[in-house]
Amino acid sequence: MSQDQHIAAPLRLFNSVTRTVEPFAPIEPGHARVYSCGPTVYNYAHLGNLRAYVFTDTLRRTLLWKGLAVTHIINITDVGHLTSDADAGDDKMEAAARAQAKSIWDIAAHYTDAFKSNIAALNIMEPTEWTVATDYVPQMIAFAQKIAPHHCYELETGLYFDSSTVPDYGALAGGRDDAAHARIDPVAGKRNPSDFAIWRKSPPGEQRQMEWDSPWGRGAPGWHLECSVMSQARLGQPFDIHTGGIDHREIHHPNEIAQNQAFRSACCGDAVTAGFTGARWWMHNNFLVDRQGKMSKSKGGFTTLFSLIDAGVHPLAYRLLCLGAHYRSELEFSAEGVGAALTRLKRLIMGVESLKSRAEGVTWQSPRLDFLRANLHPRLIPLLEQFDAALSDDLMTPRALPLLEEAIAMKKVPADEKLCLIAAFDAALGLDLLGLTRADLRLQPKAAQIAPGQIEADLDRRQSARQDKDFALSDRIRDALIARGVEVMDGDPLRWDWRLSL
Ligand SMILES: Nc1ncnc2c1ncn2[C@@H]1O[C@H](COP(=O)(O)OP(=O)(O)OP(=O)(O)O)[C@@H](O)[C@H]1O
Numbered sequence: 001m002s003q004d005q006h007i008a009a010p011l012r013l014f015n016s017v018t019r020t021v022e023p024f025a026p027i028e029p030g031h032a033r034v035y036s037c038g039p040t041v042y043n044y045a046h047l048g049n050l051r052a053y054v055f056t057d058t059l060r061r062t063l064l065w066k067g068l069a070v071t072h073i074i075n076i077t078d079v080g081h082l083t084s085d086a087d088a089g090d091d092k093m094e095a096a097a098r099a100q101a102k103s104i105w106d107i108a109a110h111y112t113d114a115f116k117s118n119i120a121a122l123n124i125m126e127p128t129e130w131t132v133a134t135d136y137v138p139q140m141i142a143f144a145q146k147i148a149p150h151h152c153y154e155l156e157t158g159l160y161f162d163s164s165t166v167p168d169y170g171a172l173a174g175g176r177d178d179a180a181h182a183r184i185d186p187v188a189g190k191r192n193p194s195d196f197a198i199w200r201k202s203p204p205g206e207q208r209q210m211e212w213d214s215p216w217g218r219g220a221p222g223w224h225l226e227c228s229v230m231s232q233a234r235l236g237q238p239f240d241i242h243t244g245g246i247d248h249r250e251i252h253h254p255n256e257i258a259q260n261q262a263f264r265s266a267c268c269g270d271a272v273t274a275g276f277t278g279a280r281w282w283m284h285n286n287f288l289v290d291r292q293g294k295m296s297k298s299k300g301g302f303t304t305l306f307s308l309i310d311a312g313v314h315p316l317a318y319r320l321l322c323l324g325a326h327y328r329s330e331l332e333f334s335a336e337g338v339g340a341a342l343t344r345l346k347r348l349i350m351g352v353e354s355l356k357s358r359a360e361g362v363t364w365q366s367p368r369l370d371f372l373r374a375n376l377h378p379r380l381i382p383l384l385e386q387f388d389a390a391l392s393d394d395l396m397t398p399r400a401l402p403l404l405e406e407a408i409a410m411k412k413v414p415a416d417e418k419l420c421l422i423a424a425f426d427a428a429l430g431l432d433l434l435g436l437t438r439a440d441l442r443l444q445p446k447a448a449q450i451a452p453g454q455i456e457a458d459l460d461r462r463q464s465a466r467q468d469k470d471f472a473l474s475d476r477i478r479d480a481l482i483a484r485g486v487e488v489m490d491g492d493p494l495r496w497d498w499r500l501s502l
């Protein structure tokens with residue numbers, strides 16, 4: 001079957017290089033290759049970091065929805081990322097290890113595991129491969145040796161990339177901004193403010209936990225070098241899509257592009273061309289913000305997925321919150337916002353549960369879109385087309401989500417067919433709508449003093465008391481529950497009998 005049979009609306013994606021939405025076609029027909037800048041594992045990921053991976057997962061699931069095979073790489077940065085993105089300050093990993101009196105390797109292992117557990121909780125598909133920066137140091141040295149003769153110079157502190165050796169340096173960021181670079185801790189001897197270290201020498205007399213021998217002395221690779229090397233090693237260049245948060249559009253990605261151009265010219269003998277960036281599409285998610293601005297580990301006081309779960313919020317409510325905003329819009333995080341997303345998720349799950357109870361058991365597992373088009377009830381077809389059009393329009397998830405509610409509410413359509421459509425939608429949205437139950441959504445807040453089983457038992461006793469018309473006992477049970485932080489919700493439209501008022 002040809003891939004075209006899947007495609008009703010052509011897929012269009014915003015490309016930060018041209019700052020326009022462009023029709024997407026993979027370099028290799030039928031197969032998209034995607035690289036996503038991964039976490040720096042010196043601390044727990046905050047909800048803003050995780051928004052970046054809900055975005056890449058939506059991108060990946062949309063490519064799959066369009067019938068493409070996808071190779072997706074996410075790296076783990078366990079060395080090289082300094083406290084400032086532009087080569088100033090300390091290595092984030094070294095600093096965290098010192099602060100916690102642990103080895104860097106322990107720090108990296110702990111926060112990598114924590115990150116992967118967040119990814120699983122958010123139903124984000126595992127990448128085809130996680131590439132770990134410290135596994136690629138020999139390739140990084142080889143890459144640097146290739147570009148050094150024409151593009152780099154050595155200082156006491158390291159090997160630096162001369163940004164004036166590539167044309168249109170910084171184009172991705174909207175042009176070179178020397179003034180902005182000059183504001184960041186200047187490094188003595190740099191030829192241009194925007195030059196950056198591709199190898200950082202260990203300071204004399206200082207033993208670092210992570211250091212390697214190189215032609216430029218003992219030291220560690222620069223953060224920008226890592227992503228150029230790992231993306232090229234796993235995907236070749238050019239590949240299709242490179243992603244990251246919008247902060248990476250300013251420094252990290254322009255530096256990667258400069259290195260990619262230099263490598264191409266050194267390696268292939270091509271003249272350095274302004275058009276070559278290493279990837280066809282560069283895509284960036286906007287920030288999750290709170291009242292203080294961009295949610296940020298460096299600023300401290302950030303919210304993690306673990307803290308959300310501890311407060312009794314199901315992680316997929318956070319995923320739904322993210323999908324409710326377009327990835328290129330800022331999204332403000334608030335307890336009310338994520339609470340509303342949890343209620344919406346509960347309603348969706350209740351709708352699906354009710355469909356399941358009426359279904360006759362005809363299940364079409366992972367149906368293909370052309371099959372759905374041919375077999376679904378005619379009333380559902382417009383929803384399918386609108387969903388496809390929304391996702392194809394630069395991943396417009398806020399337009400796609402209400403189609404779930406429309407599908408659930410659609411009249412005169414068999415429940416089985418609605419469930420098939422919802423399963424197909426959910427393959428792209430990743431909300432686990434057919435797997436979750438109402439009970440799964442009720443997480444026990446960590447600070448709660450009473451277990452759900454106990455609450456349910458008390459509510460059953462109260463129900464019996466009311467049936468026996470013993471209203472005094474019924475009120476006593478309710479008051480005792482309230483005293484323990486349990487709000488009893490008689491007549492709740494979502495049939496949610498209680499919640500913890502913490
Ligand atoms: N508030 C945010 N909203 C959305 N994406 C973000 C936010 N903060 C960081 N990101 C993205 O998260 C991904 C992982 O970033 P990384 O682990 O390197 O964060 P970091 O730079 O160490 O953290 P921070 O910026 O909070 O100090 C990157 O793609 C980054 O652009």
Ligand SMILES: [Zn+2]
Pocket residue numbers: 036037038227252
């Ligand atoms: Zn990167």
